[in-house]
Amino acid sequence: MRHVILGAGPAGVSAAEIIRVTEPDAEIKLIGAEPEPPYSRMALPYLLSGRIDAAGTHLRKTPGHYAANRIEVIHDRATRVDPANHTLMLAANGNIRFDKLLIATGASPIIPALPGSDSEGVYPCWTLADARNIIARAKAGAKAVLIGAGFIGCILLEALVTRGVRLQVVEMADRMIPRMLDRTAAGLLRQWCESHGVAIHTSAKLSAIDQTAGRLAAQLENGRALKADLIIIAAGVRANTQFLQGSGIDIDTGALVNAHLHTSAEDIYAAGDVCQGRDFSTGQYDVHAIQPTAVEHGRLAALNMCGRNIAHQGSINMNVLDTLxxxxxxxxxxxxxxxxxxxxxxxxxxxxxxxxxxxxxxxxxxxxxxxxxxxxxxxxxxxxxxxxxxxxxxxxxxxxxxxxxxxxxxxxxxxxx
Ligand SMILES: Cc1cc2nc3c(=O)[nH]c(=O)nc-3n(C[C@H](O)[C@H](O)[C@H](O)COP(=O)(O)OP(=O)(O)OC[C@H]3O[C@@H](n4cnc5c(N)ncnc54)[C@H](O)[C@@H]3O)c2cc1C
Missing domain, CATH: 3.30.390.30 (FAD/NAD-linked reductase, C-terminal dimerisation domain)
Structure with a gap:
């Protein structure tokens, strides 16, 4: 049996390991688009704050872990899936056939299509490459503007303050983390951040980014301009389903799955940020975009790929944040x-x-x-x-x-x- 796992994040790695334990003789290919060993995005803030080095973000730290478990790690990007022929097309390695396929391609940050948003010094913080770019500019005393005070934005806020940058945060909603906290809770968080020297602008929308003589400025719709050496965009994410267009696999805000993490195509499963999994509280299917859910999906999908027929009871939507x-x-x-x-x-x-x-x-x-x-x-x-x-x-x-x-x-x- 050949299991192909597309995506080398927490969902993909957990799935590969469960398949190895469940089917000792299976062939397992783990494909990730980035040129790094499989790593955790959740660890990037610790890299930014200097608590760990790049190797500290790696999901498995034992040298030779994947080879020892006979998991072949391939660095390549999928461009298309052909469910009828059980084939996956890769940008560099051509076509790969699969018996069972897991789509665990996660999500990508949304960069607002505004003038100047592709300027040097404007980055999301989603990959190890992004983190390296940010580290190069986020020196103590540098001015930074963070666009977005959602869950990820607030995690980055802490790491940036730890680096000693002078930080301003721009949030278009009327409060911080509106999808996680009510007004009272968000008000306390805001007051706490301000008491630690972070300027918070709510109900404020970015309209453009100016770059003049190497200096950046975030232009807001209310007319204010926030000068910066670095602008970090944390304005939401979108599931990586583009390569599934035309495959016939049903997609909404993520790949649609049933309680067994099975997509609408035979022998193709999905897990993690890329899919709309079952929500424990509502029973509805939704993207959760948190690591515990990705790992839970990966494990369950893997068991189902091995014929175990286990239904997902649903993941609890939960967010825990330590801000300064x-x-x-x-x-x-x-x-x-x-x-x-x-x-x-x-x-x-x-x-x-x-x-x-x-x-x-x-x-x-x-x-x-x-x-x-x-x-x-x-x-x-x-x-x-x-x-x-x-x-x-x-x-x-x-x-x-x-x-x-x-x-x-x-x-x-x-x-x-
Ligand atoms: C800065 C930051 C902090 C975070 N902090 C937390 C936190 O504190 N708690 C929490 O629960 N969550 C946190 N998260 C969210 C968490 O990281 C994600 O929910 C988790 O990574 C999802 O895992 P995944 O395996 O589904 O996707 P990902 O980790 O995104 O992995 C996707 C994989 O797919 C690959 N890929 C994508 N497209 C293709 C393609 N076409 N072909 C081949 N490979 C492809 C990618 O290269 C990658 O290997 C944080 C995220 C960020 C960015």
Missing amino acids: GLVSASFGQWDGGSDSAEFSDPAGYRYLNLQFQEDVLTGAQAVGLIEHVGILRGLIQSRLRLGKWQARLLHDPTRLMEAYIGASRNISFFSRV
């Missing part, structure tokens, strides 16, 4: 439930918001309350019925630990009788 020492997090359906509870301590940079459907916790946000992160996830994922503990949490949401232990005890009591 302030941890913020959101889980599941954080922006809507039938009941909600709130704890707010603005002076202490602490905030907790819980969302319930009946007596089940379905979503949450937390700022500055790191001790609750594990419990929040556990409560949502287990769909634990809180019973009388829900009323207590509505009164005081910080009693999460007691609620978790108390409600779990009820379950073990009833399951014994």
